[in-house]
Amino acid sequence: MNQTQILVQVKDLKKYFPIHQGILIQKEVGAVKAVDDVSFDIYCGETLGLVGESGCGKTTTGRTMLQLYPPTDGQVFFDGQDLTRKKPRELRALRKRMQMIFQDPYASLNPRWTISRIIGEPLSVHNMDQGNAKFEKVEELLDLVQLNANYMNRYPHEFSGGQRQRIGIARALASEPEFIICDEPISALDVSIQAQIVNLLEDLQDRFGLTYLFIAHDLSMVRHICDRVAVMYLGGIVEMAAQDELYDHPLHPYTQALLSAVPLPDPRLTRSRQRIILEGDPPSPANPPSGCRFHPRCAIAKEHCQTDLPIWREIRPDHWIACHEA
């Protein structure tokens, strides 16, 4: 597989959600800057991790990339084509090649539809296999995610969380995509089931040469599954590097705090280790701090951090960071 070929390119992507005031006459009084100037590339066949705390804009980034939300500004290139300029009809043809796996396996499957209808829907939408061919394809997909093909006529409520997530994965695979956005696919699952789903995702990647954007807040799982990792804080990416580089040498003070907050399943180690405990909560994205967005909680912030926006720079080979002081 060609690891250096770019499949998806995100350039200066912005997504603002307007805040309205007034009941009859609605006035726009501000905007929640959910995604504010985010750029990154995803190479063919790799898994890029997007991590950060809730509300940092990682899910919005994923959805805006697929044009599920119209972007406020910026571009998203998929295989060289700018998705933000496509007409709906052209976009639909491209959507076949990009799919999504959702976080909540309970909310993302229609409870009144049978499994075969859920998994077969992308096939009908994209005019792929019909009739008997469709039936066979659904059977094949169920087999692929290690579910019994006899389950085809059952309904989602008859399945456990892990099985439902497998159904969600089968649906995402139906249109034979090249790129899948996995939006927290394991966070709703039990510990013993998480590893099963992660292994399945990795097997499928090897088999079909899939490219993943893996959105998660579980930093240990991200280290396992991802090739490169981007850390988001309050709508912007603050650090990006290859997984071992980022975890072994985090340079941004936020990444350092985030990693040190993860408790280790080893009592001696986790108790002896020096922890960086961040004060307070992340500020509201409707009114982000000036300069570096992290400066109010940062231990090494200097005066210019309050006023100057840090530039995105390569601090070590292939290790990018947005910080004045690191």
Next chain:
Amino acid sequence: MQPILELQNLEVNFHTLDGVVHAVNGVSYSVAAGKTLGVVGESGCGKSVSVLSVMRLIPDPPGKIKQGKILFHGEDLLEYDDKRMESIRGSEIAMVFQDPMTSLNPVLTIGKQLTEGMMVHQGISRKEATDRAIDLLTLVGIPNPAERISDYPHQFSGGMRQRAMIAMALSCSPEILIADEPTTALDVTIQAQIVELTKSLQERLGMAVVWITHDLGVVADLADDVVVMYAGYIVEEADVFQIYENPLHPYTLSLLKSLPRVDRRDQNKRLATIPGFPPGGLTVLPGCPFAPRCSFTVERCMHENPQLLPFEADHKVACWVDVSTGRER
């Protein structure tokens, strides 16, 4: 040390339309003052039901505490009448719930909810209770407590709400704090804050803590003793170092193996997994409940359920097999 809370052979069932769900099947554990007990297990293993029974918060029907004792200072809470239980609940034994959004009343101010318990249990005036509430909010690290006390829950962030819940639980200086997955809905940085807060409060106030979680990382950080639950049974019980450094039950062992580590490079490309999924509680297997998913299963596991027995001093395990040799003990 004398345990302050002791569960003895607790058995809780739920009578549903589909049949009887055996949520907790003969569970015994105890915790002493100033100590933290971690109760670990996956969803549906009975960990929450066991502590809800302590608070006598199991809805009856459909729930039923079939047998067992819950000893608090040697007295069985299950024999208390409702009035006596009410005087203990929230005052001597307090609880912090998982979801700070649904466990706070959205139409009452934080101050109102904080003072209510103190006014009921300690019979102090609103003014005194308000002053104490402000002290408590300061204690749990809420900025500008005097102003924030008149805020409503929606004006607080997730972490602040959980702090307010902890303040509420501490308001009557309980002897036991039960925390039911208090950090599961929170981000890691906020979780670290809450864990540090609980540790420092416990040091200052000397209370016993029962911490329910599925996160083996959090338990490693704060527990003194750990019980691991599966399908309503305790499968392993030991002090925290023993559990992590010398796990004896195949379930504990495979759970620990299936966790990827944030602090070291992966040795294997694939994660170790536990096949299948946890049983629902409706079906009772004749043998060990973990046998269908276990990689050490021997013939005996299929028809005889092992008892929780001491293997070494203070290290109990319910398993027929010695995991170090793979042979029957």
